[in-house]
Amino acid sequence: MAIIRPFRGLRPTPELAEKVAARPYDVLSAAEAKAEAAGNQYSFYHVSKSEIDLPEGTDVYSQSVYDKAAENLQKFIKEGTLFQDNTPCYYIYRLIMNGRTQTGLVCASSVSDYNMGIIKKHEFTRPDKEQDRINNIKTTRAQTGNVFLAYNDVPEVNSLIDHWIHANAPAYDFTAADGIQHTVWVVNEEGAVNDITSLFSSKVPHTYIADGHHRAASASLVQKEFEEKQMIGTDDPANFFLTTIFPASQLVILDYNRLVKDLNGLTKEALLSRLEYDFTVESIGHLPQQPSMLHEFSMYLEGTWYRLVAKEGTYTTDPIGILDVTILSNNVLDKILGIKDQRTDKRIDFVGGIRGLQELVKRVDSGEMKVAFALYPVTIQQLFDIADSGNVMPPKSTWFEPKLRDGLISQMI
Known part of the structure; x- marks a missing residue:
């Protein structure tokens, strides 16, 4: 107790x-x-x-x-x-x-x-x-x-x-x-x-x-x-x-979003092509849009927003595997962008959802960062389930306000 x-x-x-x-x-x-x-x-x-x-x-x-x-x-x-x-x-x-x-x-x-x-x-x-x-x-x-x-x-x-x-x-x-x-x-x-x-x-x-x-x-x-x-x-x-x-x-x-400083040597076209293995990728224009459901992500790259929807097979149903932060970590940040440890890698930064998607736009457009990813927030029950199972989420998975x-x-x- x-x-x-x-x-x-x-x-x-x-x-x-x-x-x-x-x-x-x-x-x-x-x-x-x-x-x-x-x-x-x-x-x-x-x-x-x-x-x-x-x-x-x-x-x-x-x-x-x-x-x-x-x-x-x-x-x-x-x-x-x-x-x-x-x-x-x-x-x-x-x-x-x-x-x-x-x-x-x-x-x-x-x-x-x-x-x-x-x-x-x-x-x-x-x-x-x-x-x-x-x-x-x-x-x-x-x-x-x-x-x-x-x-x-x-x-x-x-x-x-x-x-x-x-x-x-x-x-x-x-x-x-x-x-x-x-x-x-x-x-x-x-x-x-x-x-x-x-x-x-x-x-x-x-x-x-x-x-x-x-x-x-x-x-x-x-x-x-x-x-x-x-x-x-x-x-x-x-x-x-x-x-x-x-x-x-x-x-x-609230959501806890990611910014990455470079594309790990890829061009924009190469990144979009690689993403299509694990996501359906759709250009949605210049205006920011929050992800509207689980397993959907918004990506901002070179002035354009994209909707990414994870395909079946990119995640599991266990408490950790089903999280959007896990899907993004495994299938994008690690596999494509080469970020193995988000706790120590200086190429990645995190922005709490309270700052809004315009903060992502500002930091990418300034040239400080190359690409941004907005996530759908986890629930308090998911947090409890993971903690009870003895597992841990990827770093910076939750933002409370x-x-x-x-x-x-x-x-x-």
Whole structure:
């Protein structure tokens, strides 16, 4: 069963919450973060993307970036921008996007649960991304990146959370510039805290990582290092990591699309010819079109969109083989374009569906990338099925929206 516990959250004073809140560190570039933080001394980008405060061209993985993050975090604490709750609490975090609501529980989840598979994964991680988070956590001594977990609905948990929301005023409630409403309640009453802990330990056999595989893996590796060096005890915060757990019924997965820098030595005509072995290929013009069903893909190449429909025999019916990300990986990225490991190959990049197909057009038309592929999104049940089977999806298979904001709740370790 899932082991969770309350913790003393590090969070902004109510009047500064909206200014502090920042998009997750891994969904935007340093240039985008610098533009968003312009004129806002309270923005959490000064911690999560601290390269914005260093000379342009600074290596984002250099120790100076992690040192600056730690310096800025301590400055926020010293100046009172952030404060730490006096007692361990749970936090309820509700997001509303385009009229759709999802409400999660912010808690500290057990590293041991992650190591033993009670917290289930569906992706491998990239070593360079893991090391980045390890360096950040060790230098700042804080977990500032929230891991987004999901669980099969438990009516008693949903009821308890709903009751708290209706009976108590929120600590924060604001609508960000992108139109997403963020509301946070602090659960600090001992009876309610104990009830939540008990419900998860008795009613929730597993949780699933929806978003944040690298953050979870890094927390585990930091805990292991601290334990080996005898730096922590049994009850130390580093034995847990920052998570927000959402009921599956409230979640929606968006597409997660691919960009490739070159055609692996092929001409456009040769690529189209090779694709016809495994797909029906149809030119659909200059306007972007989302795939409308499973096993259908949209490809953008040299100013033209193409519809690709996978032929029978290009996929299997097992939980992994039937996924569109698997079909694309096996029959295009690997077989034709020579991309064997999407976690490490620098020729491929990934774009979440929230950015829209125009982001694919922009990056191809600029010459930065040569070809783009848009995919039909996987379902939350497919994610659960794969995690339950012990398999993993190809990297960057799921994109969840809306996303939690960094800076609203962090855990010190």
